[in-house]
Amino acid sequence: MRRRDFLAGGTKLLAGAMAGTLTQAVERRLMAQSLVSQSHAARAMAAQTIAAQTPPDHTIRIAPLKLEIAPGRIVKTTAYNGRVPGELIRVREGQRVTIDVVNETDRPDIVHWHGLHIPSVEDGADEEGSPMSAPHGGVQRYSFEARPAGFRWYHTHTYAGHHLDRATFSGEFGFFMIDAREEPGRYDQEIFLALHDWNGYIHGGSDGYQEVMYNHATINDRMLGHGEPIRVRAGERVLVHLLNTSATLAHTVALPGHHFRVTALDGNPVATQAVVETIRMGPAERVDAVVEMKEPGVWILGETDAQIRRSGMGIVVEYAGQTGEPQWRDPDRDDFHYARFGGQAANGEYPSDEAIPIPLVIRPKFEGYGDFDHWTINGEVWPHTHATNLKTGARYRLILDNQSDDIHPVHLHRHTFAVSRMHGRAISGVYKDVVLLPMREQTELVFTANNPGRTLFHCHQQDHMDSGFMMLLHYA
Ligand SMILES: [Cu+2]
DSSP states (O other): OOHHHHHHSOOOEETTTTTSOOOHHHHHHHHHHHHHHHHTHHHHHHHHHHHHHSOOSEEEEEEEEEEEEETTEEEEEEEETTBSSOOOEEEETTOEEEEEEEEOSSSOBOEEEETOOOOHHHHOOGGGTOOOBOTTTEEEEEEEEOOSSEEEEEEEOOOOTTOTTSGGGSBOEEEEEEEOSSOOOOOSEEEEEEEEEEEEEEEEOTTSEEEEEEEEEEETTBOTTSSOOEEEOTTOEEEEEEEEOOSSOOEEEEOTTOOEEEEEETTEEOSSOOEESEEEEOTTOEEEEEEEOOSOSEEEEEESSHHHHHTTOEEEEEETTOOSSOBOOOOSOOOOOGGGGOOOGGGOSSOGGGSEEEEEEEEEEOOOTTSBOEEEETTBOTTSSOOOBOOTTOEEEEEEEEOSSSOEEEEETTOOEEEEEETTEEOOSOEESEEEEOTTSEEEEEEEOOSOSOEEEEESSHHHHHTTOEEEEBOO
8 A cells, every 4th residue: 555545545634623622532631641640640759769879771861853854954853862763772582671761851751662561650651550751851760671572662652633743753763672582693784774754744635634744754864865875795684674653654665676585573573484575564563574685786775655755765775886876666566465474374373263352343433623533442532442351361352343444553562462364364473563454354463461451552643543543451
């Protein structure tokens, strides 16, 4: 699916939304957040006392940043430690890591450790009971054992509403790599690439609906052609860690003349390392892939959509001794499908028929002119979405019935799930924490309730999450 298809079915903000007041649902969410925050004020004070005593392994300072994405082209944003992405946090699996989050902005903020199996209070989601960092210098200390191994990330977990430069629209994200105790390391170099869209704005449609579009895009902090190239040598094997940090858009990338051997999805090793020409990721999805450098030249690794690539989403790959204009060729086909990376369905580690079903129907809800479309789960808008009381150790099957004309990158906090059914077919061996739900289809995810505590499940598309597409699973 390309950007235009996505937008055609996509984000529906009504014409008056920008000028409108906060909706009731939004107010409810903010109220719920402030109640949780108050109940954790005591913990927050304790954390600040600790912070003064022992130095952390890492400090993340959240502050405004003027980011130059191309000569003379400045994006005003907020970011971690004055850079985008924030520093790479890299630890061994099981290693305890202590991180202080210092908030130098004028709004409360919080950092979510995405893809880690950690306690709710450390997870970095206000709705789960993790405390926020107060504005104007507030500090929160996070301390947890980093697991499971794989390519994780961290990002702000706040509310954007009509401010299309806040929350995941901002530069507040970074890579979090957890290395297994034994790394095979069959590669010559390793690179981390984050795709991001900048300067979101509301684009008017002819039907009265409006859409989020963007002026600029980058890979890491620079637009295509304005950063350092990825320098390679013929014969090298390059391990690429790709992350889509866009607030709202799925992206497809390719590297002409080369293929990607996919080794992990969302940091979890795949059953079948299929070789693909394109990689497609919804917001928050990650792909690890090995590229064999056997086509000397100067190439563009970039978005397959020409408009998005021209707006900056690309990076030059330059072989040693090669010069000239970077080359782009459209791929023959988009060949990235989750099922290609699965194993034999019969060998599924999580036979879905043994898991307790939790049916979840996803629908938009028209709220009147001058307002957002809201998103409902089983007819309810957050915070009225039901917190199902799960049993520790039991296995569950989320049956997601997407009755909308949108795709949704849904995310389950603090757990890894298996994608067990998609497009009407059983899948095994595909473990993820975000999955892009096809429109007008049922998708099934199986997980074990093995990390007790409040657990958020939500759409990672910022405006959908902000408009009610969120629920809390709870078990003790
Ligand atoms: Cu969504």
